[in-house]
Amino acid sequence: MRFTLLLSAALCAAAPAIAQTATPPESQVVDLSSKAIALRSVRGEGNATDKVAALYRKALIDAGWKAAEIEIVPLDDTAYFIATWKGKNPALGPIVISAHMDVVDAKPEDWKRDPFTPVVENGYLYGRGASDTKFDTVQAMVAVMELRKSGYVPERSIVLAFSGDEETTMITSRAIAERLKGARLVLNVDGASGALDEASGKPAFWSWQGAEKTYADYVLEVTNAGGHSSTPRDENAIVQLSGALGRIGAHHFTPEVNDITRDYFTKAAAFVSDPLLAAAMRAFAADPTDKAAIAVLRGNPAYVGKIATTCVPTIASAGHGRNALPQRATANVNCRIFPGHTREEVRAELEKVAAEPAMTIREIDPEYTTDAPASPYDEAFVGAATRAIHGAFGKVPVVAAQASGASDSMWYRALGVPSYGASGTFMRESDDFSHGLDERVPLGNIAKSLEYYRLLLTELTSK
Secondary structure, three states: OHHHHHHHHHHHOOOOOHHOOHHHHHHHHHHHHHHHOOOOOOOOOOOOHHHHHHHHHHHHHHHOOOHHHEEEEEEEEEEEEEEEOOOOOOOOOOEEEEOOOOOOOOOOHHHHOOOOOOOEOOOOOOOOOHHHHHHHHHHHHHHHHHHHHHOOOOOOOOEEEEOOOOOOOOHHHHHHHHHHHOEEEEEEEEOOOOOOOOOOEEEEEEEEEEEEEEEEEEEEEEOOOOOEEOOOOOHHHHHHHHHHHHHHHOOOOOOOOOOOHHHHHHHHHOOOHHHHHHHHHHHHHHOOHHHHHHHHHOOOOOOHHHOOOOEEEEEEEEEOOEEEEOOOEEEEEEEOOOOOOOOOHHHHHHHHHHHHOOEEEEOOOOHHHHOOOOOOOOOHHHHHHHHHHHHOOOOOOEEEEOOOOEEEHHHHHHHOEEEEEOOOEOOOOHHHOOOOOEEEOOOOOOHHHHHHHHHHHHHHOOO
């Protein structure tokens, strides 16, 4: 009841376009996204990912899908979701819509709003998973539901494939990719693909994501004999590890470009309102050793991950008593590795930068990630996506992009299945709070996004 009242009040307080003139599909996107956000789908005790899957299953059945067309498969402490709309020609590889149901945890005491109580305010939907990636998931799912209601019958099957642990172990991500390795291609809707102009809020450009950086975690550890804190020694595990982390935090990996990022920086610069940033993007694309351009891009959180491998400490733990010298100090360093470099190569560079003989460094959970090549330039996909974006949003420029983070696409690409980031969501870079406080997503373009998916899916599945 509390959730219903909050959601109802929130919808009334939303922007007029949402509250008063929304079509049933638009309202369903907001309602279903909000219900999904209210479910704490976080790995560990109380994981509600299976409840998110059940919510989606009910929505599809209410829209006319058969129960036999939908699978919810428990795995480890989570579950994955596969719903198949069979096409007329089963010999053709299906079009897969990929997303994930789980989210990064959030501490309510750190947020202005409770992270698992959805709120619609000033045209935004707030809550953990709003932008990563429950809203995108629901928007694509509702588009498929509406397409099926319209009477359209695809030549190729359409498969909704949602993982349950993309933010952690990716066990379900790998399992889904293995099951669907015969797919024609994958449309990964994890995160906004469109950029809104910071000043006007209008669509500036849309990017299809054809590659991503490799994910890796490394544990750094220093151990000492310890002892009484009243008799300090030159060797102190906390001090030694802190020094190593400081050097790693200050280290910059060599900037570089590839065909995809060069295309992105060159074309996207035309739609960036900040002239200094736009100039830096062009200069870096022309010369990745340009120090002035590198400094500007490194100073912008939205671009620092696009120019090189990044490694950052994320967790630290040390000591066993307030009055004792530490016997052990450990830390996790999370890296996003630019394509073309191995995880061992990066580990070796971290070890060199740390310059601490007493420290060990090793990669952990390597089975939860994989190296994957870029997806090929697919003229059929790029052409269909461009036409769909133009048909829904007008002549918005379309550019190629490489993701700074990791996604379920890696598992498909590793198996030779082309996977492309192709979300219909547009948002300002300054509104991207994925994994952070007060996560939110704008609601002003739902109708256009649904039209984009209709046009894209119709073209891709008609032959």
